[in-house]
Amino acid sequence: MIADLIAVAGEAADVATSGVAVWPVIIPLGAAAITLLVRRHPRVQRAVMEAAVLLMLIASVSLLVYVARGRVAGMAFGGWSAPFGVTFVADRLGAALSTVTGLVAMAVTIYARAEIRARRRRAGFDPIFLAMFASVNGAFLTGDIFNLYVWFELMLIAAMGLMTIDRRPAQVDGAIRYGAMSILGATFILIGTGLLYAETGTLDMASISAMLAGRTPSVTLTASAYLLFTGFALKAGLFPFFFWLPASYHTAPISASAALAGLLTKVGFYAALRVFVVVFHAVDGPAVAGLYPLFVFVATTTMVLSVFAAIAQVDVRRLMAYHIICQVAYMMLGLALLSLIGVGAAIFYMWHSMLVQAGLFLGAGAVGRATGSFDLRRAGGLMRERPLTAALFAMLALSLSGIPPFSGFWAKFLVIDAAFRFGHIWLGVTALVVGFLTVYSMSRVWTDAFWRSLPRERRRTRRVPPAMVGGLALLAACTFGIGIAVGPVSRFARAAAEQMLPTAAGVKAATSPLDVRVP
Amino acid sequence: MIWLYAFVTAALFGCGLYMVLSRNVVRVLLGLSLGATAVNLMIFQTGRIQTAQPPLIRQGASQLGESADPLPQALILTAIVIGFALTVMLAALALRTYSDRNTLVIDRDGPAERLGNAFAGSESDDR
Numbered sequence: 259m260i261a262d263l264i265a266v267a268g269e270a271a272d273v274a275t276s277g278v279a280v281w282p283v284i285i286p287l288g289a290a291a292i293t294l295l296v297r298r299h300p301r302v303q304r305a306v307m308e309a310a311v312l313l314m315l316i317a318s319v320s321l322l323v324y325v326a327r328g329r330v331a332g333m334a335f336g337g338w339s340a341p342f343g344v345t346f347v348a349d350r351l352g353a354a355l356s357t358v359t360g361l362v363a364m365a366v367t368i369y370a371r372a373e374i375r376a377r378r379r380r381a382g383f384d385p386i387f388l389a390m391f392a393s394v395n396g397a398f399l400t401g402d403i404f405n406l407y408v409w410f411e412l413m414l415i416a417a418m419g420l421m422t423i424d425r426r427p428a429q430v431d432g433a434i435r436y437g438a439m440s441i442l443g444a445t446f447i448l449i450g451t452g453l454l455y456a457e458t459g460t461l462d463m464a465s466i467s468a469m470l471a472g473r474t475p476s477v478t479l480t481a482s483a484y485l486l487f488t489g490f491a492l493k494a495g496l497f498p499f500f501f502w503l504p505a506s507y508h509t510a511p512i513s514a515s516a517a518l519a520g521l522l523t524k525v526g527f528y529a530a531l532r533v534f535v536v537v538f539h540a541v542d543g544p545a546v547a548g549l550y551p552l553f554v555f556v557a558t559t560t561m562v563l564s565v566f567a568a569i570a571q572v573d574v575r576r577l578m579a580y581h582i583i584c585q586v587a588y589m590m591l592g593l594a595l596l597s598l599i600g601v602g603a604a605i606f607y608m609w610h611s612m613l614v615q616a617g618l619f620l621g622a623g624a625v626g627r628a629t630g631s632f633d634l635r636r637a638g639g640l641m642r643e644r645p646l647t648a649a650l651f652a653m654l655a656l657s658l659s660g661i662p663p664f665s666g667f668w669a670k671f672l673v674i675d676a677a678f679r680f681g682h683i684w685l686g687v688t689a690l691v692v693g694f695l696t697v698y699s700m701s702r703v704w705t706d707a708f709w710r711s712l713p714r715e716r717r718r719t720r721r722v723p724p725a726m727v728g729g730l731a732l733l734a735a736c737t738f739g740i741g742i743a744v745g746p747v748s749r750f751a752r753a754a755a756e757q758m759l760p761t762a763a764g765v766k767a768a769t770s771p772l773d774v775r776v777p
Numbered sequence: 778m779i780w781l782y783a784f785v786t787a788a789l790f791g792c793g794l795y796m797v798l799s800r801n802v803v804r805v806l807l808g809l810s811l812g813a814t815a816v817n818l819m820i821f822q823t824g825r826i827q828t829a830q831p832p833l834i835r836q837g838a839s840q841l842g843e844s845a846d847p848l849p850q851a852l853i854l855t856a857i858v859i860g861f862a863l864t865v866m867l868a869a870l871a872l873r874t875y876s877d878r879n880t881l882v883i884d885r886d887g888p889a890e891r892l893g894n895a896f897a898g899s900e901s902d903d904r
Contacts, residue, residue, distance in 0.1 A: 432889035573893025
């Protein structure tokens with residue numbers, strides 16, 4: 259029977275063993291160790307960190323090239339293959355997300371040249387930063403659900419370390435709020451994973467998927483699905499669990515909070531997407547009961563509440579933090595449609611949102627640097643005095659608002675189009691209205707910080723260092739590029755969605771290795 | 778036996794959740810640890826705990842037989858290590874909060890909530 263299981267797992271995903279799948283994790287992890295060794299020399303440390311981020315991006319891009327034709331790169335650690343060992347599986351979705359992570363990391367690293375000084379580097383900024391990228395890539399590339407939980411926890415520790423790098427009371431306070439909620443979320447993920455193991459006897463996602471194909475979900479599976487969703491929703495910042503995010507992200511240095519904003523909530527959503535589409539057959543199989551109303555409720559409530567909360571903010575970092583939540587809700591809407599097109603739209607939205615959210619946090623940092631305050635009531639004058647920064651910020655803000663030709667327009671278009679196409683008129687209308695409110699919120703930032711002249715107390719804005727502009731420019735170019743090359747990118751997103759669905763719908767139902775005993 | 782374990786797991790997790798609802802960081806920390814213990818106990822039960830045979834597959838057989846599944850125990854070990862790291866991290870932050878502000882209470886008036894808040898007295902955060 260075990261041989262049977264292996265055969266099924268092999269059929270489900272045609273995985274070629276290849277080292278390319280692990281480099282995006284090994285490079286930053288190894289470099290984190292090296293930066294720890296040279297901790298006394300901030301310049302060396304910075305050089306190692308920058309080289310590692312560049313190498314990581316190259317590794318991710320080569321992985322993307324490897325999987326672009328539909329191949330799947332995999333690696334079974336210790337030679338223990340799929341249903342038993344821990345595997346890394348890089349498909350289109352994982353490789354593309356890893357590449358986007360590399361781009362965000364690159365932009366933030368460029369920005370950090372101007373923001374992160376020797377004191378923070380001595381406090382351990384570089385190793386923690388690299389460890390966070392390693393764990394984000396690990397979460398995107400792992401094929402094992404327990405391993406996913408481990409990466410979540412590593413990510414959390416790294417994020418808490420980045421958040422408290424200056425040890426200011428606000429940072430410690432924010433990190434406690436964030437840490438306590440995230441540990442609770444991880445506990446729920448762990449219960450769900452345990453129940454899934456109890457039901458199937460394996461932790462390999464492809465094998466579980468093959469085993470559960472066509473099977474009506476049992477009570478254990480249903481409980482597992484809801485517990486996992488609770489955990490992932492908490493990590494992704496969805497209603498009713500989003501309050502930790504705007505209470506903590508704004509306390510970190512901008513380089514750190516931009517990386518957190520771009521990557522972490524998206525990993526939470528990615529996990530929900532992967533687990534519900536692949537493991538629980540939410541799209542193609544007899545799905546767990548009640549998922550659709552739950553997803554729709556969570557997505558729409560999150561969207562509406564967070565956009566209103568964003569409008570009420572005066573601190574530009576807090577405002578962007580609420581927009582992170584709002585963006586995750588759009589992705590959730592794509593998943594809530596429980597269809598191939600919806601999943602493809604959610605994937606496209608995820609790529610767009612990772613780049614733009616990180617970019618807007620960097621933009622918030624530039625506003626803070628130039629005007630000396632993150633408070634919109636005290637900002638102004640940037641359009642006349644810092645035109646390049648203003649132009650780059652405008653590109654990102656337009657992209658977030660969903661104005662063509664930037665990626666945000668296409669991302670919103672794909673999600674809303676999918677909603678209308680499947681007859682969910684109200685979902686589409688809600689998304690459109692929230693989109694208008696996003697435009698309003700962004701236009702307020704624009705009017706306050708850029709358009710009007712500076713309030714009296716300060717005559718001129720300060721210079722924005724070229725490294726900060728460089729980081730912004732990279733992400734603005736990415737969102738513009740995706741907006742122009744929308745055809746290939748959205749086709750790739752669609753292909754990634756198709757690849758996630760278990761290809762052979764008729765894979766025979768396998769039994770668990772636990773069920774069978776030696777006669 | 779399994780009922781006893783189930784009851785203990787549920788009770789521990791309930792206590793943990795109740796303590797997490799507190800505003801005191803140390804209570805939250807203890808509650809999270811209790812919850813993690815409950816989850817570990819639950820995962821332990823997924824591996825058939827009623828036998829004492831070693832988990833070795835007999836020669837020529839392809840199945841484990843009557844012994845307990847060793848994998849959940851490995852999972853628990855991993856979860857304990859990770860939980861320990863997170864608990865220590867959170868405890869360090871709690872200690873820091875106490876030495877900074879002489880309180881362990883995390884509430885709506887904390888410095889993170891006041892920073893850049895539109896409705897409370899906004900602290901200036903000029904850099």
